[in-house]
Each structure stands twice: as structure tokens, then as C-alpha cells.
Amino acid sequence: MTRTAPTAPAPGEVLPPPREPGAARRSPLSRVRDAIFRYGLLILLAALVVVFAVTQPAFFTTFNLLSILLSVAVVAIVALGVTVSMSVDGFDLSVGSTVSITVMLTAASLVYWGLGPVLAVLIGLVTGTVIGLINGLLIVVARVPDMLATLGTMFVFAGGSLLITAGQSIASGSGYQGAAPKGSFTDAFTWLGQGDVLGVPVPVIVLVVVTVAVILFLVRTRSGRLLRAVGGNREAARLAGARVGRLRVLAYVISGFLAGLGGVLLAARTGRGDVNVGADYLLQAVSAALIGFAVLGANRPNAFGTVVGAIFVGVVLNGLTMLNAPYYAQDFVQGLLLVGALVVSFSALFNRKAAR
Template structure:
């Protein structure tokens, strides 16, 4: 019996995320009759779309043995920039000038804001050899402060039906945010599995010194990875702002924790070099189902934070044990 169990351990480890998701869904469905409904199914998918976008970028970063703690604040600033330009433009009274922005222009400005902040993270890490934890922690504070300055501490609302369609609309019977996050996952999966960039990302996470000796431009790849993470955080900010029809100054708080949890639960090693985008999607679904289930069961928001904290701790412990075995 023990020999049989040992022989099945690799298979169990490979499908541990799916097994955890099945057990979680089964438990919640037994405790709430509202869980297994079509409306709740689409609600969960719409909610996890933002985390999927952010976590996809986080996966690329973690695969290089890095971390990005700033994604929540970058999301908030990107959403605020989009909403502010769309709603108010850029007035210049001293020059008797007003610069207005179309819907597309506002969206591009918000996403490019995320790209720029991500690029700055990568530049600071590679140029000054800063630990990613320190550099992105600084950006977390910087971006949050810039969001407060841009919004004045007040939400920006009334963004129009065309904009809110991105976060609340449907396309061929599927929510638009699900289409957007699905497209991002497909592109990221293609990059990591089929391109030279993907091979370099895994190589850096596996052994940075070996990758450098093999001729990989470590600094350039890290710059690209952090820029992509910022860009996808900007897309997440677009979806959140669109869904709420409002840019909230405190948007994105603790989103980085959900993102890291999704990445680790999905099987990506925090030491880098091992993991996949599809695994992260599974982790994001688990986090989304857990959040949804706790709400349906009327669990206090404070206890929800406690539960998610223990889930993250358990996922990291499992990751560390897996790394030691390998």
C-alpha cells in the first residue's frame, strides 16, 4: 500500500490544484445552495478576470525568481489615469488650452501608465541591483501616492456606457472581461512555451549565473518581464474601473496578495524556474471560488483575510517542500 501511494505521489502533485478546487467547490456547494448556479458561475469568472490579468504578469516575474508588490497600486493609478483623462481631459487655463481624450486614447494612456511604472521597476532592479522586494515595495508607495494626488482623494465617476461595457458587457454570451483575460492567458502561454523569451525567463529563474554564461541578456529580459507585469496591472485597472464605473483612490489594495497566492497555489515556485501560466489560472480560480464562497456563507470580511492568509501560508509551505524534494 505504501509503495502504491509513493508511486502515485507525482500524479497527485501534478493535479493538486484541481483536486483542491474540486474539494473546495464540493464543500461550498454543500453549505450554500446559491453556489452552483449559472448566475454565480459567471459572477465568479467576472471577478477573477482581474486577478487572472495581474497574476499572469506576476507569474512571469516569479519565474525569474523575482516578485512585484506594486501591482495593486499600479492598477489603481492606471485606472485613475484612464478615468481622469476620459472624464476631465487635461485643462491648461494658463495657456487657454484644453486637451481632450477619446475613449481609446484614455484606455491607451492608462495601460501605458502601467507599462511605464513596470519599466521603472525593472530599471531600478537591474540598474542598481536592488532586491525586487525593495524596489517594488517602493513603487507600491509611490504609485499609491500618485493616485491620491491625481484623484484628490475622491472617486472619478460618470465614465459613460461605452467604457463600462468593457467591465460589465457580454459578447457571444460570455462576459467581456473573461474574453480579455482569456486572450491575455493565451498570449502569455504562447510566449512562455513557444518563444525564445519564454525559454530565457525559465533559464534565469533556474540559474541566473548559468543563463548569463550562456549569453542571455539578464537585464534586458528582466526589464521586459517587469514591463509586462506593469502593463497587465494596467489592464486590470481598466477592468476594475470599468466594472465600477468609477476610479477609486483606494482601488487595488491587497490585490498583490491575491495575485501572489494564485501564482503559488498554481504551482509556480517562488525560487523561480518552475511553473506555468495555466497553473496560475487554476490558482486564481481557487482564490476566486474561496472569496465567493466566504461571501455566500456570510463570513466576516476580517475572517476572510485570516483564511486567505492561512491559504497563502499553506501554499508556500507546499512549494518549499516540493523544491526540497526536487
């Protein structure tokens, strides 16, 4: 049997794009499976909203939906910082301690030192930024592995938050070791955590702004694309001319800054400085960032998926609370959600590699 040689395209003829490897062999079942991997978490989130709205009419109200967003605002902001650190193939374990020490320093600035709300906010943001810089220098200059460096600073700054107040919480009217307080939590400061603009809580507005900023930074800016390139292949990024060390430090500075911002908002929302208040935020932020891997089949750190992951956990916990589920089951539920999201995400990644 003779084979005819492929003919050249006629002038002006547009050839169809080449098929992806394995595209012709994909069955309808595999396409359905890929769609589930890609949209499964979003579908599940929508289904949960419907179920909770039907069983609890008070769930699907503007007040409750804003309450959910308010409850996850700080977690999502901190998780966005974790996402940036993960984008360079790192991992910031110190974000919970950063939240704690930021809360305590912000509260001390207001109550102990009477510095006023503006300086208190600046001190909180600078604190988070400096901690991020310390983490970055330990990792890049001292060459300490990411997880070990941030694990060490986690303990250092958790202890530091206790040293600031000798292990005591800070509230308006309380002085340091018997001394009279020089200030208090002012209305201008607490408005950042308890106020609203046209009915929308301020922390929710801050979350929206931060989310858009992080997405645009990672996707649209040269530095953001280089961060992701470093996370994908550090050596290839270096050979392409990227300043890998500076980019990794930048990622941790951003993570620390966002953790500091979360601490400022948390102090403003609670109106006090509680010791170790940020301890739970590490697990919640990491959970949101990792659950985000399963959103739209990303299989990598992404800001949109992180926020969806935080909202997903918030919806589940809010709905369970309305159904009178015991409070002590929350960590168990968060763990199940995290494991399930990771199974979906990495199963999809494995199937894609196998198809190639």
C-alpha cells in the same frame, strides 16, 4: 561467482529507456504522495465545487460560475504579470499601486480631461508599461534588488494616484477642485468591464486571451524560454549568450502592462476612480501566483497554475459568502490557502531533492 559481461544490442534492437535514479526504490506510498502533491489542489478544487453545489444549489449555476470568473478576472490578469516577473527570479511588489494609479489616470482622462474611451484605455496601458519599464531600469541599471526597487515604486505610485486628484475619488459629474467636468464614463468604456459577448463577461474573455498569450509566450517563444532560463540560473543563461539585463527589464514591462490592463478593466467595471482601489490586489495577485506553484507539482512560476490559484480563491470566497460566512474572515481564509499551498509545493520540492 563469475559475472557475464553485458552483451551489445543486436542490430535493430531497441533498448528500454534508463530508469530514473531511485525509481526502483519508490514505494506505492511515495507514488501516492507524489500524486497528491501533483494533483492535490485540483482535486481539492473539484471537491469544494461539489460540496458548495450540494449545500447551495445556486452555486453550480452558469450565472454564479461566470460571476466567480468575473470576480477573479482582474486579480488573475495582474497575477499573470507577477508570474512573469517571478519567472526571472524577481518579484513585483508595485502591481497594486500600478492598478491604483492606472484607475485614477483612466478616470481622470474620461471625466476631468474629456479625452474619450480610446485615449483613456491607451493612457492606462501606457501608464502600466512605463511603470514596468521604470522598475526594470531600477533593477538592472541602478542594480537595486527587485523587492526593494518595487517596494519603493509601490509607495511612489500609490502616492501619485492620490496627487492626481488631490486625494478625491472620481465619478461622472465630479470636477477637479470645483472645476466643471469635461466628460464622463461613457457606455463604450464601461462596456469593457460590465458588458458581455454571448453572455460571457468581457473581462472573462480578456482573461482567457491573456492567459493563452502568456502561456504561449513563456512556453513556445524563444524570449519566454530565455526568461525562464534566467530565473533558473542567471549566470548560466548569461554564459549561454542570453541578454539577461534586457530579459529582466522585459519581464517587468510585461508585469506593468498587465497591471495597467487590470486597472483599465477595474475602472470600467466600477464606473469610477476610487483612491487606493488597487491596494488589495497586491495580496490577491501574489497569493494566486504562489498558490499556482502547487498546481500539477510545478514548484515554479507558471501561468496556468496562477489562473487556477485565482479561481481556487474565488470559489472558496464565493462559497463561503453563500454560506453566510462573515466578510471579515476572507483575508484569514486567503492566508490559510496560501500557507497550505506553499507547504504542499515546497514539501514536494524537498522530497524530490531528497530522493535524488
